[in-house]
Amino acid sequence: MPRFKNVISFRIEPAWAPDFDAAQQQLEKERFVPCGATQESSAGWVEPRGQAEGPLLESVGGQWLLEYMVESKTLPASVVRRKLDERCAQIEQQTGRQPGKKEKKQLKEDITQELLPMAFTRHARIAVWIDPTARRLTLDTSNQARADGVVTALVKALDGFGVSAFHTQVEPGSAMAGWLATQEPPAGFSIDRDCELKATDDSKAVVRYAKHPLDIEEVREHIAQGKRPTRLALTWEDRVSFELTEGMQLRKLQFLEGVFDGAGSDAQAKDEGFDTDAAIVTGELGQLLPALLEALGGEMEPGMAAAVPASPAAPQAESQTAAPAAKAATPTAATVAAADDDGPPF
Template sequence: MFKSLTIYKVDPSWNISLDRAEEQAGKARFVECGPTQRMSMGWSEPRGEEHGRLVESVGGQWIMKCTIDKKILPASVIKKKLAERVKKIEADTGRKPHKKELKDLKEEVILDLLPKAFSKQESVAVWIDPKKKLVVLDVGSQSKGDDIGSLLAATFEGFGLTLIQTQTSAATSMAEWLRERVCPTGFSIDRDCELKTTDEAKSAVKYSHHGLDIEEVREHLKSGKVPTCLAMTWDDRVSFVLTDAMAIKKLAFLEVVFEKAKGDEDPFDANAAIATGELSKLIPDLIEALGGELAEA
């Protein structure tokens, strides 16, 4: 259900019932791109059942699915068509189009190409904890997360969303853990890491399936490189890669997590219960490991 995590919090004053949330989500139901639309975004049934609920509740945790439809327009195709338009204008008038005219021509080219363009769809799982006022998106980048956050804010009345910030940055914490050869309680360092300089060169060193408790890693840290990602395991139950933006990628639940799962449970309910149950514990522990949540000014 979740492969990546970007974590937000909701304004504490937001409080609506499940039925009201379903009603509001229905007004933003997903519709495929129209002929001249470049992108469309909306809510689809998380269970995959046509005309089903858009906001599912499993153990009090709300699960939604954001579907995104994008038209594929390669920049090279746009550039080629634009060059053809410019060449024709030059041939017909003997002059080169000015800057504003070029901009308008480019928009015309895009509008002409959109009806013929292929589209690509993707879905993103959204988890809302209405009691803890927490929102978790199955994305590994803040830019995509912010797009879905904007949809959430437009869907639900009074839904103010902010990215969770911690007292210590993930990059600083990861560097300390590697340098001091220690990990916060409940966590362990695995065998993948990337270290990168902060200057324009962006020189990087990657370790894959390699022990990190070596002097070479500390030498890279001393020379000014900082961790951009680090593979970790929490409580011997969940493995993941933490990024310097505090996103979680390559999330995987270990076998021990599934030992008590009932075989007769609905797969959707079982997966949602396992994911939200484990992550409800991991997320607070991770925030604590990074010094706790940064209080708003």
């Protein structure tokens, strides 16, 4: 069970009725199949425990666990370009003319198909956690394109499944500015030593602090001048550290000392280690995510406006209209996330 270095989370729509056995059967139709010789990419569901031909859906303490596999082939652009130049030179030598734009495009596609069987293969595995009680979908990735692909795959596989973005009553950027200006983070959270501030005017000036105290006048002055925090390092209950971003993302997620003490220590009980890790990860994040939403004023009801403080020190705030959350097969959402390889999408 991956320990979720990265997290993107969505609210599951109320129309979906969880049915474990039905979901297991529906996922089987979308089991992962490796790329064919000339296929550029392939994606599908794999066994979360890593057991060949095992179940695609596991339940630990009532929490559903899945894993999505993406396989892609990579061709070095320089190799394709060199082959294309050689092919164009041959045509010019044989016919006395240079290939046009349309012909070059077709030649490039032909060369790509020829080289794909020899291409490098990359794999990305995305752990997926469905909390059917709290109605929350959580993904172990920071890549929004990958997250959207997983959501689309779930919508395709599970009858009636849909998700919506989390929208909070206070915008994360405004909340972080207030916490930095007052040095008063919400209960259970503490401010760490990393931060990024960005100007909202045309200058787009950026100031970054790394491993640096943030309770200094210089930080407050930047905020007073109109710079907004785009990310801020926080720790929750001395158990989980992360960076919160203006998009309501969690980055650089780390479970701190003591959280996993004794977990997975029995090498002869791989299944028990999976279950233990799953229980700890879902237990910790199952408390952190609601606490974070509460720190941002709670979730908005449809039609409500997100609070935008007039100044960081004055949370009484003006407001601006925010669109209500809507069901989406491929959502573009404010998300709860953390950093992974930020690799290319599918």
